[in-house]
Amino acid sequence: MENNIAVGLDIGTTKIVAMIGRKNEYGKVEILGIGKSKSLGVHRGVVNNITQTIQSIQLAAQEAEAASEFKIEDVTVGIAGQHIRSLQHSDYITRPNSELVIDEEDIERLINQVHKLVMLPGEEIIHVLPQEYKVDGQAEVKEPIGMYGGRLEANFHVVVGQVSSIRNVGRCIKSAGLNLEGITLEPLASANAVLSQEEKEAGVALIDIGGGTTDLAVFKDGIIRHTAVIPFGGNVITEDIKEGCSIIEKQAELLKIKFGSAWPGENKENEIVSIPGLRGRDPKEITLKNLSKIIHARVVEIVEQVYVEIKNYGHEEQKKKLIAGIVLTGGGAQLKHLKQLVEYITGMDTRIGFPNEHLAGDSDDEITSPLYATAVGLVMDGLKRQERRRAEKVEEEVIEDIVNEVEEEPKQKPERRSFLDKLTERVKDFLDNAE
Structure with missing residues (x-):
């Protein structure tokens, strides 16, 4: 695959998206191809059926390849799911020689200690x-x-997940004939796609409402301060509609998308939708007011749980105030009147986040939907990773040239790699040895 092209693979509970992108000459991300398939083997962000997930990944990859005419090899994948938790931790190192200034190696040592x-x-x-x-x-x-x-010394925000879940994702990618290039936390990927630097400085909470989980990432002073994964998403709303109206899931999903609203006051008493009955049965009549009452109850529950997490971060302290409020993204953000409901519950300014912040200006409307925020973020992450590798390569070559000119012993430059790169390698090693 060409050097300046990256592929993001978003393995979600409802859909799997493969997205191919590259940087154009203005530094914006241009999406070359996109493929999506129904995700069958994932529950609440965790793979629970390897065979089905592999098939869904292959389908999405083939569709993206057909759209872009590029062959997909390496992918950057997002990790989410109910097993993710985060904690705060402080640690310190004592430096042997305080006459020298602090350098990258000291920070590396401190970070390794946290691991x-x-x-x-x-x-x-x-x-x-x-x-x-x-x-x-x-x-x-x-x-x-x-x-x-x-x-x-430093304070750290540490994100923890289950090894087996991460390995299962790695397994699916490998079996689908792809190469795992990097792993990223999904809320971080979505945040990169939809938030501006100003918002991250001012303080903002990103809420990504997916099918199986709702992810939260809180930023303040440009640094991520808190992450959480809440094990509910759009699917539980559909489930409630299905139970409450005694209809099949497909109809419940359509009702939610077409007529659903998070604010019951919006519907008049006499607005009714008629749904065809199952074979030979009479059609069902459902009032939109009842529909939005069902949706409202569940959405309130999700938003309140997220708000508890925002309070856990410390939003109520003056110094930690999130001035830019809340940004909603993910497929669930498309629910009508959700913005108003979130503002009503939290009292914080809210907007819907579209992943067009870093995309090329002529991008398709479909791609800039909140649905694709995570996939766009993963493509950006893959591109960044490649730039880092290229920069390291250039640096090595420059050092080599200097060394060759002076003809001295080549100096070993300590390699600085993010933990995710190391984790990716560990997952790869594990899979290679497990074969």
């Missing part, structure tokens, strides 16, 4: 995200590199 945290059995650290540093007790240091100090 040694003892987790519950079967859990693995997915991301270690430094919040702020302290150097010799001086607090609120944003960037310690280049400072003098003997003791370097």
